[in-house]
Amino acid sequence: MREQAMVLNTNPLQRIPGVAVMLVLLCVVFSLMTPGFLTVPNISNVLVQSTILLMLALPMTLIIMTEGLDLSMGAVLTLTSLIVAIVALATGSLLLGLLAAMAVGILFGTVNGWLVAVVGIPPFVATLGTLGMAQGLSLIVSDGQSVVGMPAAVRGVYSGTLGGVPLPIVLGLGSYLAFHGLLYHTRFGTYIFALGGNREALKFAGISARRLLILVYALGGAMVGLAGLLMTARMNSGHPTAGLGLEFDAIAAVAVGGTSFERGNGWLLGTLLGVVTVGVLRNGLNLLALPSSIQVASVGLLVIAALFVDGLRSRS
Amino acid sequence: MTDISKPITGGRMLFSDEMIQVFYRLLAAFLICAALTILTNSFFSLGNILNVLRQASLLFFIASGLTLVVLTGGLDLSIGANVAISACIAGTVIHQTGSPTLGVLTGIGVGGAVGMLNGVMVTALRIPSFIATYGMLWVLHGITYWYMGGETMHGFPAGFRQIGSGYFLGLPIPVYLLLVFLAIGTIFAQRTTWGQEIYAIGANPVAARLSGIPVARRLLLVYTVSGAMAGLASIIFLARLNSAEADIGESLTLPAIAAVLIGGTSLFGGLGTVFGTFVGALILTLVLNGMNLLSVNASWQPLVTGVIVILAVWLDMKTRRRAA
Numbered sequence: 001m002r003e004q005a006m007v008l009n010t011n012p013l014q015r016i017p018g019v020a021v022m023l024v025l026l027c028v029v030f031s032l033m034t035p036g037f038l039t040v041p042n043i044s045n046v047l048v049q050s051t052i053l054l055m056l057a058l059p060m061t062l063i064i065m066t067e068g069l070d071l072s073m074g075a076v077l078t079l080t081s082l083i084v085a086i087v088a089l090a091t092g093s094l095l096l097g098l099l100a101a102m103a104v105g106i107l108f109g110t111v112n113g114w115l116v117a118v119v120g121i122p123p124f125v126a127t128l129g130t131l132g133m134a135q136g137l138s139l140i141v142s143d144g145q146s147v148v149g150m151p152a153a154v155r156g157v158y159s160g161t162l163g164g165v166p167l168p169i170v171l172g173l174g175s176y177l178a179f180h181g182l183l184y185h186t187r188f189g190t191y192i193f194a195l196g197g198n199r200e201a202l203k204f205a206g207i208s209a210r211r212l213l214i215l216v217y218a219l220g221g222a223m224v225g226l227a228g229l230l231m232t233a234r235m236n237s238g239h240p241t242a243g244l245g246l247e248f249d250a251i252a253a254v255a256v257g258g259t260s261f262e263r264g265n266g267w268l269l270g271t272l273l274g275v276v277t278v279g280v281l282r283n284g285l286n287l288l289a290l291p292s293s294i295q296v297a298s299v300g301l302l303v304i305a306a307l308f309v310d311g312l313r314s315r316s
Numbered sequence: 317m318t319d320i321s322k323p324i325t326g327g328r329m330l331f332s333d334e335m336i337q338v339f340y341r342l343l344a345a346f347l348i349c350a351a352l353t354i355l356t357n358s359f360f361s362l363g364n365i366l367n368v369l370r371q372a373s374l375l376f377f378i379a380s381g382l383t384l385v386v387l388t389g390g391l392d393l394s395i396g397a398n399v400a401i402s403a404c405i406a407g408t409v410i411h412q413t414g415s416p417t418l419g420v421l422t423g424i425g426v427g428g429a430v431g432m433l434n435g436v437m438v439t440a441l442r443i444p445s446f447i448a449t450y451g452m453l454w455v456l457h458g459i460t461y462w463y464m465g466g467e468t469m470h471g472f473p474a475g476f477r478q479i480g481s482g483y484f485l486g487l488p489i490p491v492y493l494l495l496v497f498l499a500i501g502t503i504f505a506q507r508t509t510w511g512q513e514i515y516a517i518g519a520n521p522v523a524a525r526l527s528g529i530p531v532a533r534r535l536l537l538v539y540t541v542s543g544a545m546a547g548l549a550s551i552i553f554l555a556r557l558n559s560a561e562a563d564i565g566e567s568l569t570l571p572a573i574a575a576v577l578i579g580g581t582s583l584f585g586g587l588g589t590v591f592g593t594f595v596g597a598l599i600l601t602l603v604l605n606g607m608n609l610l611s612v613n614a615s616w617q618p619l620v621t622g623v624i625v626i627l628a629v630w631l632d633m634k635t636r637r638r639a640a
Contacts (some may be wrong), residue, residue, distance in 0.1 A: 069447075118344050121629045122583055124391065124446045125573070129629075132622025139615035248454050251447070261444055291465075297458025303451040307443045 014022070018309065019257050019273045021080035026277065030284035037287055045164065048158075050279035052077075052234070055227035056250035057275050058179045059220035061259050065196040065249075066216055067264035068116060068123040073224055073250060075134035076108045080228025082138055084154075085147040085233030085238025093231075094153050102225030108134060109221020114215030131247075138240050147238035157233035168230055175223070182269055192216065197265060245296070251300050253278050255306040278302070317469040334589055337580045337635075341595040345480040348602045356609040364605070366488055372601040373494035374552060376594050380501050381431075381545030383593040384538045387505070389518045389585025390445035392539065394434060395572055396545045397456035399565030402550035404460055407469040407560035416476035423433075423554070424547040430456065431543015435536035445539075458639060464562040472558055480556030490552055494594070497545075502591035507603050516539060519583025570621050575600050577628035600624065 031038040056073050063070050080101035087097035108130060117125035160167040183189035191212055194202045202209050237308055257274030259266040281302065282295045352359040378395050385392045406423030410416055432450065437448035482489045505511040513534050517524045525531050554560055557595075579596025581588025603624070604617055 050395070069452075095559070115626060119630055120633060121626065124393075124450075125577075125583055125629055126626060128393075128570065128573065129626035132618040136616055136619025136622065140613070142614065168353040207574065245454065245457075248450070251450075255447075261447060291462055293458045293461030296454045297462070300451045300453070300455035300458060304437065304441075304443065304455070307447060307451070308437075308441045311442045311446065 013104050018306075019277060022256065023273055023277045023280065025286060026280050030280065030287065034287040036231050037284060042283070042287075044169075046276070046279045046283045048166050049283070050275050051177060052169040052227050052230050053246065053249050053253060053278065054172045054272065054275045055175055055223050055230070055252040056246060057271050058175055058255075059216070059223045060191055060247075060250045061254050061257070061266045061271045062179075062183065062216050063123075063220055063270060064194055064254050064259050064261060066213060067196055067262070068213070069251070069261075070112060070217065071124060071222055071247055072108060072112060072126040072131040072134055073247035074191040074245055075131045075138065075247075076105060076221065076224045077227055077231060077246055078239075078241060079108075079134045079138045079141070079153070080225045081231040081235075081242050082142050082147060082228075082238040082240065084229050084232040085150060086141065088151055088154055088232070089147060089149060092151050094151070094157070096172065097232075098225070098229045099158050101228040102222050103227075105221035105222065105223070105225030105228065109218040109224070110214060112221070113217030116217065117210040117213035134236065142238065142240045144240055146240070148236075150232070150236050154233050155236050157229060158236075159233075171226075175226075176268070176272055177212075183268055188212075188215075189278070190243045193265070248303075249278050249299060252303045252306075255303050255310070257308075258306075260310055261307070334580075334587075336536050338592050338595060340499070340587060341578070341592065342613045345595060345599050345602060348599065348604075348606065350578070352602065352606045352609065356606070358609055359606065364609075365522050366491075368598075368601050369491050369494075370488040370556075372547060372594075372598045374490075374556070374620065375568075375571055375575050375597040375601060376494055377497065377545055377549035377552065378572040378597065379544035379579075379593050379597050380497060381395040382572055383576050383579070383581050383588060384505070384514060385445070385542045387514050387518045387588055388535060388538055389521065390535070390538075391573075391583075392434060392436060392542045393430045393446060393569060393573075394449040394452040394456060395432065395542065396565040396567070396569035397453045397460065398427050398543055398546040399550040399568055400555065400562060401456045401463075402547040403554045403560045403564050404464055404469070404562065406547075406551060407554055408471070409555075410472055410476065410617065411469060416473055416479075419476065419554075420479075420551050422579060423551040424544050427547020427550060428540050428544035431540040431546070432536065434543065435539030438539060439532040439535050457566075461562045461600060464560075466562075469560040470558065470624055472554065477555050477558055478559060480552045480554070481558075490556075493552070495550075498590065498594055505590050507635045510534065515586055518587075520586070521604050535590070544624070569616070570618065571600055571604075574621050574625045574628065577625055577632065580632065582632055583629055596628075606631075 001232070036042055056077065060070060060073065082102055083101045084097040087100045088094055112127050112130055115121045116123045123264045130290060155291055158168060162170045183192065191202060191207055195209060195212055231242055235242060253274035254271050256277050257267060257270030257272070259270060278299060281298055358364055378399065382392055382395060403425045405426050406419045409421035409422040434449050434452055437443045437452070438445045479489055484492060505514065513529045515523065517531055517534055518528060521531060550565070553564060575597040576593050577583065577596070578599050579588065579592035579594070581592060600621070603620065607616060607620065
């Protein structure tokens, strides 16, 4: 099984078909069914809307590569988004808001990592527990109300452009490149591959798997803090259920992108394509005037289908 | 009690390890009761205690089926969403046909069917249970919201409502149902071959397969039972609330998992009891009830439940010296 994982890592071309074929197929179907789909404003819209998801899906890929999972991301995103809103409202400073949000994100990530790596609680239950905590804290800090009246700069983060390119896309691309560099061109990245595929080797190399795991989850928390800024900017307010269920879209993007839940091999470009696939699916169903509930159900089916295919692959 | 999952540790003791674990938890429940009696005026009243029992039994119905799943080393994250869809479809059936019996059967049937689908994903498609049932959660969530379209169903026959809010000889009807299912669950898990096979699968799936236990069929059964119990819970919720909404079960998954884990069922499978889960449901209900009586804002409930889940797993890992 490990040998197979290594083969797949060295030749990612083998994987392109799955997610890319699905993406192209969805695009073709939606272009035929609705005239509004294949237009520059709509495609740009899909990409802009996908950036928050990308910021969750990138660290989620690394976490799943370590045979972990972070179910708390959506709830922590809600919390960090509220914190951006509250701090920006109180101090008028966007930077302070971002820093506070990232600090809270990193705190939650570190707690997740500590529970998983040091205490040894299975990741899905540890992060389910912290999901409850973040959900509770969101209700407590916001008193169940929306936080409104943001300074003008907040909105600018989402609607602004840099050299004609929407700012969220710049941030999303920047995050992708940073993660790509981190995973494929640093020792840290190599260790992450080892963490999922070959923990023994790490031990012999004298690397602390615990510290590494905590770092991976904390990195996820930092990204959730950054995504919190975008979320607040997008809605121009903080809302106590803003990020509800977004961790599922992130898990969906990672699963569709071909990262395996059981074999510790990940593929970052696949995650990028997976994020766009989930974005296109939601956007297309939206244009077809199907309610958001159907979108949620379709993403669920997408995950089950992707995992089924992954299961077939691991058996063959 | 013959527990084939337990490593042999020497001579036979008067009390089994399982019984001691449950005893500690009962003690904790009594201590919480004592503390609440001292701290609040309203805790130690017949009305409130019956209320706690009723709440605990609602939680127990969902958590008891889940216990079997966790005993096999799996997890069912879809139970809350399953309660919602079962309640909404059963509600429609009662409104359309006017027959509560048909409604009850529908609720349990829908729940069981969803559970069986979970079982198929876990066994035939070999998807890890936590992620398969997590996907199912969102599929059900979407379908329920689409089906209800933001509507709320009101007004069910008075006879049907008795299931959730009626009394018999001074005790709420759900409490009787609780006793029945507690007995069935305990006998099934401890005294039947199938029950013991479930422990064996959780303790060591490979050994279970090699010793001729039909692992896939037992897993299918366990997930179906978990779904059917969620369906049963949905009926009682429906009867208690006298209304059905798409978000009816949303906040139930975490408390149900908490009840199972507080009750001493190990997340790693093979260890735990249905009775323990009852005590777990009781403890969690007491804590939430106490917070309510001490006028703690309800916003704190998910936070406290989350902390309890993690503490419960941590305690389980500390107190049971078990090879990972």
